[in-house]
Amino acid sequence: MQDKTWADRSRQAVWHPCTQMKVHDTHPPRAIVSAQGPWLIDDRGHRILDAVSSWWVNLFGHGFAPIREAIADQLQKVDHIMLAGLTHPPVVELSERLGQLTGLGHAFYASDGASATEIALKMSAHSWRNRGREGKHRFIGLQGGYHGETAGALSVTDIPLFRESYAPLLRLSATLPSPDPRHATLGVSPAQHTQHCIDALAAYLEEHHAQTAAIILEPLIQGAAGMGMYLPDYLSAVRRLCDKYQVHWIADEIAVGFGRTGTMFAHQQALGDDGAPIKPDFICLSKGLTGGVLPLSAVLTTDEVYQAFWDDRTTHGFLHSHSYTGNPLACRAALAVLDTFADSDVLGDNRRAAERLDELVQPITDHPRVKASRRLGMVWAWDVDVADPTFASRYHRAALDEGLLLRPIGPTLYFMPPYVLGEAEQRHLAEGALRALDRVLAEEGSANAQASEVPVP
Numbered sequence: 013m014q015d016k017t018w019a020d021r022s023r024q025a026v027w028h029p030c031t032q033m034k035v036h037d038t039h040p041p042r043a044i045v046s047a048q049g050p051w052l053i054d055d056r057g058h059r060i061l062d063a064v065s066s067w068w069v070n071l072f073g074h075g076f077a078p079i080r081e082a083i084a085d086q087l088q089k090v091d092h093i094m095l096a097g098l099t100h101p102p103v104v105e106l107s108e109r110l111g112q113l114t115g116l117g118h119a120f121y122a123s124d125g126a127s128a129t130e131i132a133l134k135m136s137a138h139s140w141r142n143r144g145r146e147g148k149h150r151f152i153g154l155q156g157g158y159h160g161e162t163a164g165a166l167s168v169t170d171i172p173l174f175r176e177s178y179a180p181l182l183r184l185s186a187t188l189p190s191p192d193p194r195h196a197t198l199g200v201s202p203a204q205h206t207q208h209c210i211d212a213l214a215a216y217l218e219e220h221h222a223q224t225a226a227i228i229l230e231p232l233i234q235g236a237a238g239m240g241m242y243l244p245d246y247l248s249a250v251r252r253l254c255d256k257y258q259v260h261w262i263a264d265e266i267a268v269g270f271g272r273t274g275t276m277f278a279h280q281q282a283l284g285d286d287g288a289p290i291k292p293d294f295i296c297l298s299k300g301l302t303g304g305v306l307p308l309s310a311v312l313t314t315d316e317v318y319q320a321f322w323d324d325r326t327t328h329g330f331l332h333s334h335s336y337t338g339n340p341l342a343c344r345a346a347l348a349v350l351d352t353f354a355d356s357d358v359l360g361d362n363r364r365a366a367e368r369l370d371e372l373v374q375p376i377t378d379h380p381r382v383k384a385s386r387r388l389g390m391v392w393a394w395d396v397d398v399a400d401p402t403f404a405s406r407y408h409r410a411a412l413d414e415g416l417l418l419r420p421i422g423p424t425l426y427f428m429p430p431y432v433l434g435e436a437e438q439r440h441l442a443e444g445a446l447r448a449l450d451r452v453l454a455e456e457g458s459a460n461a462q463a464s465e466v467p468v469p
Contacts, residue, residue: 018043018055039409047074050430050437052417062417063429063441068235068267069304072352073432079303079348086344095121095338102343106310109350113276115291116312120330121338125266126160128296128309129228131332133164135313136226136260136294139320142328148259152216152227155190156237159228159264168228171236186220188212192240194384194395202243210249217257226260226293231278232388235267238424239393241386247282251290260317263292266309270300270349271359271431274389293317303349304430308342362390362431365438369427372442376425379446381453393426396449400456407452414444425449 019040027033028041043055050073052060062070072079090100107119120131133151140148153159153168160166166175168185175182189195189209196205217224231247234240254261268278275281280289294317298309321330336342352358370387376394377385384395396403404420411418418425427441 018045035405042412049073049075050433058415060412060415060417061429061433061437061441061444063411063427063445064417064419065428065430066304066417067299068272068428069299070430071270071300071303071349073430076303076305076348078352079305079345082344082348083306083341086341090340092336092339092341094335096333100338100340100343102340102347103338106343106346106350109347110297110310110312113350114295114312116295116314118313118315118318120311120313120332122309122311122334123307123336123339124160124309125264125296125298126162126165127334128266128298128311129159129165129168129262129264130162131311132228132262132294132296132313133168133226134332135311135317135330136262138330139260139317140225142320142323147223148225150220150223151185151225152213152259153185153187154229154234155187155195156192156234156240157187157190157229158234158236159230159266174236186216186224188216190234190237190240191242191246192234192237193242194238194240203245206243206246209246210253213250214253217253217259221257221259224257224259226262227254228262228264230264230266231268232273232281233268233278233391236421238395238421239386239391239426241388241391241393244282247279248284248290251282251284251292254293260293262294262296264296266296266298269295269297271353271362272300272389272391272428274359274363276353276359301349302342302345303352306339306342306345307336308339308346358431365431365433366390368435369433369438369442372438373427373445376442376446376449379449381449390431391426391428393424396420396423396425396453398423398453398456403452406455407448410448410451411445414448416441416444416448418445418448 022041023036044052045055046053050062052062054060086102093100095103110119111117122128122131137149151168153170155170157170159169161174163181166178167182169175170187189212191206191209193202193205227250232241232244250261263279265277279292282290284290294311294313296311301310302308321328373392376382381397382394383397386393403423407420408418
C-alpha cells in the first residue's frame with residue numbers, strides 16, 4: 013500500500029463525484045496535499061491556482077486565518093449537538109445576522125445546496141397544504157436551471173446530463189424559457205428576450221397558479237447552464253407575478269450569494285415598483301456561506317410561511333431533519349465570513365480587482381474562436397466556437413499543465429476565483445488560460461478522431 017501513490021489509492025477506494033471513473037485509468041486525479049490562499053499544492057510540489065474556487069465555494073482563499081481561528085475556538089467549546097430541542101450561541105447569532113442581511117428569517121439548516129433546495133420545495137408545498145390549499149404542490153423551473161442532484165432538486169433542474177438517468181424517479185416540474193439572452197432569436201435584443209420570458213411566465217401562472225406552489229431560479233447567473241447571465245428586470249417581474257398569483261418565489265443563491273455578482277446577494281440588484289430591492293419568499297444559501305471551508309446550507313423564509321406551521325398538531329410541523337443541522341463549527345465559520353464582509357470593503361475590493369482582470373483577459377475576449385463573452389461581479393465566461401465533445405476535458409488537462417484549476421462547462425470557459433487574487437495571480441490566470449485555449453484548439457483535429465473519450469471529471 014505504501015508503494016502506491018495517493019492517486020492510485022484514490023482510484024481503488026474513492027468514487028469521485030460527477031465522474032466517469034474510467035477516465036482515471038488514463039488521467040489520474042491530482043492529489044492535493046496542502047492549500048494556501050488561491051493555491052493548491054499537489055503531492056509532487058506543483059502549485060495550481062484554484063480558479064473555480066473548488067466548485068464555487070471558496071471566498072477568501074484556503075487557510076483563511078479568521079475562519080480557521082473561529083473553528084479552533086469553537087472546537088474548545090461545543091463540537092456538535094443535535095438541534096432538536098436544543099440550541100447553541102453560534103446558530104442563534106448566525107440566524108439573526110442572516111435575517112438582518114436578507115430581510116427573511118426562521119433559518120433552517122442542512123449541509124449542502126441540494127438539501128437546501130429540498131427543504132425549500134417541501135416547505136413551500138407543505139405551507140400551502142397547512143393553509144388549506146392542498147392543490148398548490150407543483151413547481152416551476154427555468155430552462156437550463158440547476159438546483160442540485162437529489163431527487164427533489166433534480167425535479168426542478170433542466171440539465172439533461174444530471175437527470176435523464178433518473179427520470180423514472182422524478183416528478184418533473186414545468187420548465188419555462190430562460191431569460192439568458194443567448195437563447196434569444198436572431199435580431200432580438202436582451203430586453204426584448206427578457207420581456208418574452210416574462211410574458212411566458214405570466215401566461216403560465218394565469219392558467220396554472222392554483223396548482224403552483226413556487227418558482228425556483230438562480231438569480232442573475234445560471235451556473236451549470238454555462239454561466240448564463242440575464243437582466244435583473246426578470247427578477248422584478250417574477251416578484252410582481254408571484255404576488256399577483258399567490259405563488260412563492262424561491263431564490264437559489266447557493267452559487268451566486270456572498271458577493272459573487274457584485275452585491276451581497278444577486279437578487280438585491282432587482283428593484284420593485286417602489287424602487288427598493290425586491291425580496292424572495294425563500295432564499296437558499298450554501299457554498300460561500302462558510303467561505304468554502306465546512307459544509308453548511310440554510311433556507312430562510314417569510315413570517316407568513318413560518319406561521320403556516322405554527323400549530324398544536326405534529327402533522328402541521330415542518331417534517332425535515334439532518335443529523336448535523338446547525339453544526340456549531342460550521343456556524344462559527346459562517347460568522348467569520350459575515351465578520352469579514354462587515355469589517356472590510358469586500359465588495360469594493362472585488363470591483364477594483366475585477367476591473368484589473370478585465371484588462372488582462374482582453375486577449376481571450378478578443379480571441380477569434382470566442383463567440384460570446386460576459387462578466388458579472390466576480391464571474392467571467394466565454395463561449396468558445398468549438399464542436400469537439402472532448403473540449404472541456406482536454407482544456408481541463410491543458411489548464412492543469414499551466415498551473416490552473418479550470419473546468420469548462422461544455423464549450424463555455426469560465427473563471428470564478430477566490431476574492432484574494434493579486435495582480436501576479438491574475439496575470440498567471442489570464443495568460444495561462446489563453447495558452448491552454450490556443451493549445452487545445454490547435455490540437456482540435458486529432459481530438460475529433462477520439463470523440464469517444466470520456467468528459468471532464
